[in-house]
Every structure is written in C-alpha cells, then in structure tokens.
Amino acid sequence: MESKGKDTKELRNKKFLCEVAFLCDITSHLNALNLQLQGRGRIITDMYAIVRAFKTKLRLWETQMLQEDMSHFPRCQTMKEQVAATVFPTTQFAEKLGILGAEFTWRFADFEAQKSRFELLSNPFTADVESTRSNLQMELIELQCSDTLKAKYESVGAAEFPRFIPNTMPQMRSQAAQTLSMFGSTYLCEQLFSLMKINKTSHRNRLTDEHLHSILRISSSQSLTPDIDELVSKMRHQASGSDQ
Incomplete structure (x- = not known):
C-alpha cells in the first residue's frame, strides 16, 4: 500500500490492530460453527445441540474476556502481548460477545420453542x-x-x-x-434449489408437478437407493419378431 501511495496510518494504530485481531478470532469461530452445520446426514436435533453449545461458548468467552483471559482468542493474545494493557479494549470486546450471544438467542428462538419435540427425537427415554x-x-x-x-x-x-x-x-x-422432515442444514435446502433450477427449464416443457415432486423427493432423501430388480420385474417384456 505504501508503494502505491496509499494511506496506511490505520495499520499503525494499535487499537485498530486489536480490533482486527478480535474480528479474525471471532470469524474463525463462526466459520467453524458454519462447517459443523453443513453436510449430509445432519438432522435438526444435531443442529439444535450445536447451536446451544455455541451460545454457551459465547457466554464463556464473554466472561473470560472481562478477565483478560484470551485462551480461545490466539490473535487477541498476540496483540495483547504487543500493546499496553490499557490499550487492549477487553471491555469493548466482551460487550460485542454479549451482543452476539443475544443475536443468536433471537435468531434461534424457534429452536427453543421446539425444544420438547427435539428431546422426543434425540432421546425419548429420558423425556419428561x-x-x-x-x-x-x-x-x-x-x-x-x-x-x-x-x-x-x-x-x-x-x-x-x-x-x-x-x-x-x-x-x-x-x-x-x-x-x-425438518431441514437439518442449509446444505439440503441449497441442493433442492439447485435441482429445481436444473429441472424447471423451458427445454422440459412436459415436466408436470407430479414429476417435479418425485424428483425433489428422491434428491432430498439422503439414504434412498432404487431397487432395480423390483423395477425390472414390473416392466412388461417386449418380444421382438425374432424371439417369436
């Protein structure tokens, strides 16, 4: 940036660098959460447990940040060692973690409303x-x-x-x-949208709603395989002239 004549004064601002370090650390945690919520084989109760765990982590991180404990924020720890204790804004970052926790509680309020239903699936033998x-x-x-x-x-x-x-x-x-039947992850939702886009084209004008329903049902079934032998047995044999 200096070679191109750009202003780099913010990159020498210690408070700004501390904020960048915090942003990198919390983004890393959010990326890890996102990966946990993706992929096949996930059911809604798995998602519920993962989100609950992350909300608990946020509360722990908020408490530790106020205590100047950077155990789970390695980049913040590095910056804290490089700047004076009075410069590193632990109180500000703890407040941000609290806001993020409140945001998660609000966005996943539907999960809490379905808590008893999830427990019946995840472990019906301990349900009240x-x-x-x-x-x-x-x-x-x-x-x-x-x-x-x-x-x-x-x-x-x-x-x-x-x-x-x-x-x-x-x-x-x-x-x-x-x-x-609840979508456990955005993976399945995105897969369905992609298949809808592929199948509903102007080149397939004979595609009916029934056909589309069958296509989406097969594609969204995560462990469904066709029984070829049974399908073949139901087909009517077409005898050629030479066979006769």
Missing part, C-alpha cells in the same frame, strides 16, 4: 412424560418401559430409531417423522 403433549403420553410411557426398544435405540441412534417404533405407537411415529 408430564410435559409432553397428552396425545403422546400413553405411547411414550410404553416406549420408555420397553427394554427391547431402548436397546435398539442405543444400537442405531436417534436418526434411525424412528424406523423401529412399532405400529402400535402411531402418534410417536408421526411425531418422529415430522421432526425428521
């Missing part, structure tokens, strides 16, 4: 029956008293367990299906 909706209570008690279902839950995990809930518990099955 009395706080559960009345139409689920009887089935939930039967579920929690079944050692067989508990052993199956421990072996397959929360994401796969709803498949093994018996038909005698229709309300629990429906509740689990509704929760699992």
